[in-house]
Every structure is written in C-alpha cells, then in structure tokens.
Amino acid sequence: MDMKLYEEYPRVAASAEALGFKYEDVKVMIQAIEEDQICVDSLGSRSMYEIGLKQLIVRMDTDRDNFPQAVVNLFNEGSETIREKIGVRTIPVLLALFFKFQLYDGYEFP
Incomplete structure (x- = not known):
C-alpha cells in the first residue's frame, strides 16, 4: 500500500492503486x-x-501502463463515445489529461 498516495490523494487512492497507479x-x-x-x-x-x-480512472478501467494512450484514443473517438464511456461531468478531466499526454507521443508515467 502506497501510504503517500492515500495521505495526499485519499479520494482517488484506492481506485488508482487497484489499477496499478502510483x-x-x-x-x-x-x-x-x-x-x-x-x-x-x-x-x-x-x-x-x-x-x-x-471517476475517469474507474470508468476507463485501464491499467497504468495503457492509460495515457487510452485517454488519447478516447478523445479521438469523438464526443458521443466520450459521453457514453465516461459521462459529461468527467469530460474536463479527460481534456486536461489529453492535452498533457498528447504533447508527449508515447507518454509514460515517471
């Protein structure tokens, strides 16, 4: 268990850790x-x-290693697919991460 993750980001920690995020x-x-x-x-x-x-992590249900590319792929699928997959309220989070990940082709977490 990554205690720093739970201390700093308690609302997302369990879901993130379950999919391999640090x-x-x-x-x-x-x-x-x-x-x-x-x-x-x-x-x-x-x-x-x-x-x-x-919400984004849970709804995408994609592990850490594939998450950046999955974000880019979902964004490229278009608004209807995005709404169906993650819901309207999570779209700003998807956009923020898309702009982060698209700047680095093949982005990998540190």
Whole structure:
C-alpha cells in the first residue's frame, strides 16, 4: 500500500492503486488538472479534482501502463463515445489529461 498516495490523494487512492497507479502518477494527473483553467472552473476544488480523476480512472478501467494512450484514443473517438464511456461531468478531466499526454507521443508515467 502506497501510504503517500492515500495521505495526499485519499479520494482517488484506492481506485488508482487497484489499477496499478502510483503516487507520482496521480500527482502528475492532478497537476495537469490544476493547470487546466477549464477543468479548474468546472470542478472548483481539490477534492473535486480527485473525485473527477477517480471517476475517469474507474470508468476507463485501464491499467497504468495503457492509460495515457487510452485517454488519447478516447478523445479521438469523438464526443458521443466520450459521453457514453465516461459521462459529461468527467469530460474536463479527460481534456486536461489529453492535452498533457498528447504533447508527449508515447507518454509514460515517471
């Protein structure tokens, strides 16, 4: 059990850890959310960033190693598929992570 993950990001920790994500992975994704003004305006608080990330992780049900590419692939499938797969409220989180991951073709977590 990654105690730092549970201490720093308690709302997303269990779901993230179940799919192989580590503290640093979640930190990178939360930072991407915090740097995206649309996501910040939409979600409004740190606890909501964690909940939004948890929803995305759970709904995508993709392990750590395949998650960045799965985010890019889902974004490229279009809005109807996105709404069906992750729901409307999680779209800002997907967009924030998409812009993070697309900048680095073949992005891998630290």
